[in-house]
Amino acid sequence: MKYIIGSRGSRLALIQTKYVQEKLAKAYPEHSFEIEVIKTKGDKIQNKPLDKIGGKGLFVKEIEEKIISGEIHMGVHSMKDMPSTPAKGLVFTKSWKREDPRDVLILRTASNLSDLRKGAVIGTGSKRRAFQLLKQRPDLKIVNIRGNVDTRLRKMEEQELDGIILAAAGLKRLGMQDVITQYLEPEEMISAPAQGVLALEVREDQKELQQMLDVFSDEETMNEVCAERNFLEQMGGSCHTPAGARCQKTNDGYRLDAMFGNEDGNKQAYTKVYGTDPETLAKTAVKNIKKQLEGIVYLIGAGPGDPELITVKGKEILKKADCVIYDRLIPQELLDETKAGCECIYVGKENHHHTMKQEQINELLAEKALQYDIVVRLKGGDPFVFGRGGEEAIYLANQEIHCEVIPGISSCIAAAELAGIPVTHRGISKGFRVVTAHDCRNQLSDLNFASMAKSEETLVFLMGLTKLEEITTNLLKKGMNENTPVVVISNAASAKQKTCTATLNTIQEKADQEKLSSPAVIVVGDVVKLQKEIQKPEDTIWHLVTKVGDQPSKLAQLLKDHGYKIKEFQTGEISYKKNLISKEELAKVTYLIFTSRYGVHGFMKQMKAANLDLRNLYDKKIVVVGEKTKDVLMEYGIVADFMPKEAGEVYLCKLMKQEVNKDDVIWYCKGISGGEILKETLESVCQIKEKIMYENKKVIFDVHLQIKDIKSISFTCASSVRRFFDQIKKEEIKEWIENIPCISIGEKTTKQLKKVGVKHILEAKDTTYLSMFDKIKESML
Known part of the structure; x- marks a missing residue:
């Protein structure tokens, strides 16, 4: 049988592939092995860093597509260039014995790294290499350089760089080891996971070919690759983040050196672990690295209720959060801003009912900071205004966990403002005093009512609805005028906001009549009179x-x-259905009809699940009911062929009756209910089939x-x-x-x-x- 081996066209790639070809030809003379050169996107774009154009996968995608389609039988890659898992339907065969995995320096004049002049310029396209080099020599200047070995050597001379960093394996395979100035040991630079190892990639169902390739496997290399790539996969490493892993045999087992950092290189962690099991080595290394790279906790004030009253900075951090620990009264709209996979934990406190004690919340914050990069503690109002945010910040500081506070709008001013009341006003109030109305035992706080009664400031009481009568009684006892205006604002900044305005001696009775609910803010002072002048009826x-x-x-x-x-x-x-599409079934369809955005989204989900893409729709005519559905379709890069001049099922029926004939096969992509008129109209003139893509389920509110x-x-x-x-x-x-x-x-x-x-x-x-x-x-x- 003739086997076709796919390879990139660079000199190194071809040497590696010819090495595989010769090994196979010698072992299996009954078969023939040919090489087909395939140009990849990574080969075509040489003037940009990998992380700017899509990553390592750019060197393999085209080859993988040809393996899947059956145009070639296998691909030969450098394992270090491969994503942590192969494409769907493909597998890597067992690893052959690796070449030298070390990185090397090629210097123009110096004899080693320490001899380089101060401020020397070194070229590399790898963040991993750059950050590790700068760790030893912060004075060096790193410039991006890409291309094959010959190209990089030429650029070093043309640009008068002091040196470049390359992989020893590639140079040795090219017979160019003479250009190496210095080999870098793991203590100096930890190489890329699986560097020096060839990746032989085949279709999952090609069992015979896999067996043929596995004959040349090397157990020591396989264990090393297992540890290194397991580390990379568990850390979630890519070309966007510097990650290194080097496993090597010892007298007692294996040693794994690993490093990991963030994109900017300002956070790096290193570890060295010993053991006999590669997977355990990787797991231990990951644990050590993550401990060093523990995340940051943000204490964010969410504002008084309206989700749009959070600060811009607070919202941006919230969108990036890996974990959100949130209080009672946080709007659902803010939680909806979190990214997919973000863990959201409710720790709200209500009167006489605490989901979690404050000490437990403190411990939870520390725990999650070790687990995630970005942890958000989302608190109503402002974190430091009666929110116990100070206690959380102190606890985290004692645990040596970095904490940053993002202030929020406090209800102590917002509630009054939203009710049309300024807490300060020239000639009426010289300032305002904010207090909490109850203590940790849920008793009335020990407040200086005598000072308050004589004050020329606006008085603001938070968390005081159940203490309203005690507050007014104490103020009256200490001499405050019984006609002093008072307002109670319930559920400020929400659709349930209610205000109750009266005087000091009547507010309790009126609040009872209005049946106000917590949370509520009480404002006492002459500024309350301004409400009538400021607030308009339409507000x-x-x-x-x-x-x-x-x-x-x-x-x-x-x-x-x-x-x-x-x-x-x-x-x-919306609950999307699992109504799997087959390639064979779709091939028979002539028209696709969409009458809602959910039908479009559901269909695209089914396409993805069936491993199909837009190429499978090239001969279909796409019909939409109106502009909104048309716009959603455009988001997927598809322009509708037909749309009635007027939106609606009736007009869609008229349009389709003019277009279709009895041989046409139509898929009507719809919800579980509705659309009966369209089906009844068209089933007599064509072959129409309802494809249920989603269900609109009832929500209680x-x-x-x-x-x-x-x-x-x-x-x-x-x-x-x-x-x-x-x-x-x-x-x-x-x-x-x-x-x-x-x-x-x-x-x-x-x-x-x-x-x-x-x-x-x-x-x-x-x-x-x-x-x-x-x-x-x-x-x-």
Whole structure:
């Protein structure tokens, strides 16, 4: 049989591949072995560092694709250039005996590293090499240099570099060991994992070929490679981060030298471990390295309730967090900002109920700092304003864990401001005094009420709703005027915000009537009188936006950008189905129809699961129901072939009846319900098959707003209409459907609103958020 071996075209790559070819030809004369040169992206781009163009995989992707397709039978690579795991469907065969794994210096004039002049210029394209070299000689200047061995040697002369760093293995295979000035031992430079080892890559199902190649395996090399690459995989190393691992045989077993750092090189860790089991060696090395590279803890103030009141810096760190430890009242929208895989741990404290004691929270922060690079302690308001953030910062400092505080907006000023009250005002208040109303035993704090009663400052009491009566009684006893204005602000900066304004001797009775709930801020002083002048009636008016899925609504953002107060209600969540697509089945399809973004996303997920890509759609005609679905399709790089002039199922039916014939095979990619009209219309004129891609599942929520504070409700689908009004109390439903304008995105949604009994329906001119926004503005008239 003729076996075709894929190789890059560089001189070193071809020498390595010819070495493999000759070994195989000699061992298996009944077969023939030919070499096919394959140009990779990494070979084509020589003027940029690897981490700027995509990493080590750029040297192997094209070769791997040809192995998978069957155009070639195997690929020969340098193992150090390979990702930690091969591409799906491929395997590496057992390792052959490695060449010298050390890095070497090639110097123009100096005889070794210590002899290099101060500020000497060294060329390398490897962060690993650069950072380790600078660790020994911080005075050196490192410049990026890429290309094959001959190219790098030429650049060293042309650019008058003092030296370059290369792998000994490559030079020896090229017969160029004479150019080596100095070999670098692991104590000086830890080489790349599996450096000097050839990677022989074949299809997973090519068992016979694997056996043929494994005959030449070397046990010592295999153990070394196992330890080195296991270390790399567990650390998550790539060309973006400097990682080195060198395992070598000792009299008693093996020794593994390892290093790891961050992208900037300002954090590096080194370890040396001994043992007999390669996997255990790797695991121990990883543990040692991570201990040295323990993460940073950020104490972030999330603000008083509105997710948009977090600072820009706080939000950016939150997005990068590996772990978030958060308190009660943190908005879900902020937790939604975290990246995929971020661990979120709730440690909230409520009156008489602590999920976790403060001492346990302190210990948890230290534990997670060892596990993750970035740990966020997310606290309501500001971390250091009655938030016990100071205790956490002191504990972390004692544990020698780096901690950084990112301030937040405290409710002590924000609550009053959001109620239209400045805590200071010229001629009325010279300042403000902030206190907590209860102590650690949940008793009224030992406060200087005598000083407060005579003060010309605004008084702000946090966490004091249950102590309101005691606060007012003590202030009155110490001589404060009974007509002093007082306001209680409940659930500040949220859709549930309520304010109750009265005087010192009447506030308790009024607060009881209003049935205020915690958290609440109490403000005492003449500045409360300014509320009537500052706050406008429309400041309390809310526009409700229903949505499916947990992502922020684009309509809600549009309203926010124009100054509207909005509250989002998630009525449904999308659950994607496992409706696997086969290549053979897809090949028969002539039309794909999408009537929602979820249908598009679901289909693309199924394509990926079936190991298919856009090339499998080259002969399909793509149909969408409207602009929104068309835009989502464009995100995947696909332009729709057909879209009705007017959005909606009826117009889509008319369009398709004109286009299709009885031989056409149509996949209607849809949700578990809906779309009956389209199917019924087309099944008589073509072969239409429903492909269920997702299910819109019901989400339970609570409507905490009073009807008088609501100006409109927006609906983008019929299911949201049903689910929203199902949540309204029976005794209130009549008032909702008769008094609140409902904004509809289109025909189906309007039909459902009428079915519920809604009296005031404003249907968007077309199915866009901008058109809905126009109707919302119309509802304000």
